[in-house]
Amino acid sequence: MARIGVFICHCGTNIASVVDVEKVAQAAKSMPGVAFATDYKYMCSEPGQAMIKQAIEEHHLDRIVIGSCSPRMHELTFRKMLKATNVNPYMLEIANLREQCAWVHTDRAKATEKAINLVRMSVAKVGNNKPLHTSMIPITKKALVIGGGIAGIQAALDIADCGFDVTIVEKEPSIGGHMVMLDKTFPTMDCSACISTPKMVDAGAHPNITLKTYCEVESVSGYIGNFEVTIKEKTKFVNHDLCTGCGLCQTKCPTKVISEFNQGMSKRPAIYIPFAQAVPSKPVIDENACLKLTKDKCGICEKICPLGAINYKDEVRYTKEQFGAIVVATGYELADWKKMYPEYGGGRYEDVITGLQFERLVNASGPTEGHIVRPSDGKEPKDVVIVKCVGSRDPKKGKSYCSRACCMYSAKHAHQILDKIPGSRVYIFYMDVRTPGKGYEEFYDNTRRDGAQYIRGRVSKIYKEDDKLIVKGEDSLLGRPVTVEADMVILATAMEPAPKIEEVVQKLGISMDKDKWIQEAHPKLRPVETQSAGIFLCGTCQGPKDIPDTVAQASAAAAKVAAILCHDEMETSPMISSVDQTKCSGCGFCVPTCPYKAISLVEVPGRDGNRKVTKKVAQVNEGLCQGCGCCNAACRTGCIDLKGFTNDQILKEVDALCL
Amino acid sequence: MAELSEAMVQDLIRAEAKKALQTGEVSCVIGWTATRFEDRTKPYFAQTPEECDMLIWNRYCINGTAKFALDDRYPDKKFGIIARGCDTRAINRMIHDKQLKRENLYIIGVVCDGKENPVCRQCAHKTPLVCDVMIGEPVQDVIPESRFQEIEAFEKLSPDERYAYWAKQYDKCIHCYACRNACPACNCIECYADQYRVGWQGKAADREQNQIYGLTRAYHVGDRCIECGECERVCPMHLPIMRQTRKMLKDINDLFGPYECGLSEEETTALGEFKTADPDEFM
Amino acid sequence: MSIKKDNNWEPRILAFCCNWCTYTGADLAGLNRMKYPENVRVIRVPCSSKVNPQFVLRAFQKGADGVLVCGCHPGDCHYSTGNYFTRRRFMLLQRLLEYNGIDPKRFQAKWISGSEAAKFRDTVAEVSAQIKALGPNNKFVGAHYDNTVMEKEAEGGKD
């Protein structure tokens, strides 16, 4: 039989002034299972807690009910206190007599009756509490970073610097992502390569970081501390252990295909490294372009490779690895403006280019060694138009959100053009100019002072007239249409999540918002976490942002990962669901309701009547379950139950309240 | 094929059953057989080709055959079922609820011509939805507009009238669980009502316990009821049980879009999923 | 249904409040010393999706006059998708109860976030007033065991 101790707190006068605490304590004595009941001025104080401990010994109490302030205030305090006694810390219930009784009622008699009722509810519930014990799950001290852009690199470096092993999985042949394509970065106009390639080299050389380039995540299972990830290594056809990156094969390779890295403005051989400063600087063979692999001809690279590193018979390999935490840094992609805005030429005019294409043009290691020329005829453009918000802030044709970084990089482009081409003129069509960062507004002012023409209005049409691109728009400040004859047009296109992001998200079991950006746990308070414990995110995969914010988030995510990996074990909350597998009929109605995908159907030995059979029953993954209880209400036989809030307890609470 | 008479269908059923049993792949074939009274038939489990001659087909074959497959949840051989449209919906229901495996069933589908059972007037699926072999010409299925007529009429009564009607009905209930045991949607291995330790449901047949049982079952099968009418047919005290279970189907139909159960194995149930744009009245 | 039958009868209302939003809102109402009627008793649940419709039936069976289920606004759920299920379950349950004769005011659900203390107070006051107007609930009520009133059924419920 339960021996319950009831302790009613005066909370100074907070409770005692409205609720007749002695009467409540007296009434508690006659409740079923109550062996001892008393009241005291400050239960949470040292003497108060000592009194409870003493009463536990004296009256051999095994369950405690405390009528005091809200459990959200002192539940932890009293649980810590019980750790010092032989009563399990979870054999405790708290009746909220202050915030939800004394402070909100005035009539003393009714408040006291309600207080007695609330104590009776807690006594009824504690009668059914079971001792709960936190369980420890081991932590694999390794982190996985998905995506090798600046976000992934920064996160990996920070984690590695904490002494933990990190694996970066990058689907391209080299890490670097979009940042390494840029020429200069705002607002300081540092050369992008100068600040990102050293980090890439650090990442490549860091003893704790292993680079898995040209690889993708195939499947993820397990839970925080114990993720089991299968990584698919795409076919490189080059053995990177033998290859020293001498580059001989690239010079001799006869086939030339469009270089994705240079945004299609130059060609690259079939066996290639995407750009000069690639890390690892070892080539891969593009199987769709290589003559040997497609038509079984050529094979020059194999012949001339001094180290015999070429292997045409390479197959896809899958490796399985254990990780303690995962950081998603899959980055962004520019939206396909050609489909959204046919009125800008829909891609027919070569001189209507995107911001990234311009970055390659102005980049010294780009296809034109930094000379800004028109892709169509190679002449230097004099009049350049930059069109902002192409696809962004346009729910009907493109995206509803603002892509955040375009205002600044468009100003940068204008500054570069005015700087590099003397006598050039730059017109920028804008709706608003957003310069929220440090030094951003001053940078925007300098650009205008350099002579950039900011025209407030949208561009309605771009068409070619003999050698010029006619840009028709309006100037809403002057209130009249405007036409600009331009040699070249740069479109500041909207940012979109990386291609095929749904697959990665689905594999990880995390969720996305309506625009397919990954859903953070809480926009303000937990921006780098996801709903699934142990999976973090950083950079533009969570939403459009510029490099400073990306790097800040990367370090934040690294800190979160380090917070997990620095422990050998992790304590899981005991208030999670568990399944009574003898009663479970394996119907799986609970599985779709779990936000954390913590429930799975497993085969277990069981009994059907008097026969031994293997049954399919539900099983809760203790690491993933956060204890919401949604599955409890979906289970018709009630055999999946949340410890600490079992169906039985809540039924007893309802009965006690309706007496 | 020409219009099949009852006798021809009966012979085809017997032939199919014999063929299935001869292959040794099927442990038994369940259908109907005669009883002492010719206006009543009972389920019959033919286990040898000779016993297949006991199988009959007439307008009194109204017992549901599908749920007997749950008698042995771990069979070593297939279980043959002679299934009309509603039985195949029951099979889909139990497969969706993971209590049956399609590969453990050998389904002989028979296009139904409507039986001596009030629910057959509102039948929406005379053609079997899933079968290994089909007997009879598939008929175009159509959902009768009288599907929720009775519910809408009942909703027009005043709340007290409705409560008084239900109170009288639940006074009659003798708590025999025939409705639960006949219902293909009620396929848990241990029903909540049999768990006295937790105390969801008392065992007495007084009005209080009957109401709790009636409403809880209406809620449990609410989004999975295949409207086969077995609960009303088997109730010894003739309670209008479908009037409870169909109510939730009507609400789901109105709130979340056209909804019918047991049409395929993979359909999601209304309470097993959500849409962020669901109608919301709790703001 | 409470024992006392005189005119200043107090309804007994149960409120299942989700720990992360509504329970916090109720605590906040306490911190701000807001006043509301005494006849609402709060049961804390981790998420509104933990509330099983059978608890609501149990409450009416044991004599509650009104039941309230409160949770976070859809989209704000601490467990991300819990209250979407709550919404579906209790919209259907409310119609089923109404269909069986229980006045919809007796069973309500409301989204109350952690900061909407005033909304919690107003909801409680409004529900309490509505149910006080409706009077004691005699539908679905079990023969409340009281050794003085053993066999006499609640009037109105049983004819």
Place this chain on the structure above:
Amino acid sequence: MILAKKDIPKALEILSKEAAVYAPSIRKIEDRTTGVIQEEKIFLPFEEGTEIILDGPNTVKPPKDLLFPNVEKMYQYKAAGEDSYIREILPEDEKKILFGIRPCDMRSIESMDKVFFTKTYVDSYYAKRRDQVTIVAIGCLQPERTCFCDSMGIDPNQAPQADVMMNVAGEPEGESYVLQAQTEKGKALLDAISSLDQQEGAEPYQGTVCSLKIRKAEDLDKKLAGMFDHPIWDKVTKGCIGCGTCTFLCPTCYCFDIDNENYGNEGCKYRCWDSCMFSDYTRMAGGANPRPTKKERLRNRYMHKLSYFNERYGETLCVGCGRCIASCPSHLDISEFIEKATAADPDAVSYTDVPAGTDRKEA
């Protein structure tokens, strides 16, 4: 004593002065949405103007729940320190008259008496209700197609154990009844309504015979005792869905379960009907169940009705009222089983289930 049919309501009014009279009448529930009026013939307390129907089909529910109610409070208790108590709750002192029950139901009450009174233990609750009731049995006139009481050794016209035996005088369409008192209580009852005596009238009609004749072996109970593992059980029990309909409508099923209902620190213990057909009837701790499937359970029910009861009390427990046949969801039929068990060869190895109805058309 001779009583005219038209005087029956008057007689019942006289009788209902001292005791509550229960007689077979129709309970109507009007369904306003479909306009259908559900009618059910059950034993209802007699008040002014309730229409009593003595002939026609038997009542859907047996009179059992007047003597052995579905829910019966046994005792109440309170745990409150000194003033804790445990008090037995005996049925109230209320004299009852059971008017117009058939010989098959009367025989079932005899069986219940054997169970609750004999073998050293007397059930106080049943005993109290049984003493207070006076039973007026009536000779059966139109047995239903599912009735087979005469095949079970019961004379549809006679109920020797009843307090008063009522038979139609002369031919079945006769206008008056012959009442013969068979016990003291019966005499007292007849004295109470002696004012309506018509003195003369024809002899009581004794000619009713059941339409459904079934071949039942004399020593069926002994034969069945040896047939526990007979293959017949696999076939006959297949169609059962394991619900409690047959047991709750059977006049001779007397199993009950005991449960309690708590309100804070007080509560009451009550007993309620239980059914051996339920899957959890014999489930023990740890999930073991000696009767795991429906085959064992239905076998147990048939064996109890036709064999086990004989071993203990010397008579068959099935009175042939046919209620379980009429209401079985799968249309299983105990009379079919009795015929098959009679015809079956006890040590057969295999058994094919031939529907009994095919060779014996309805009489």
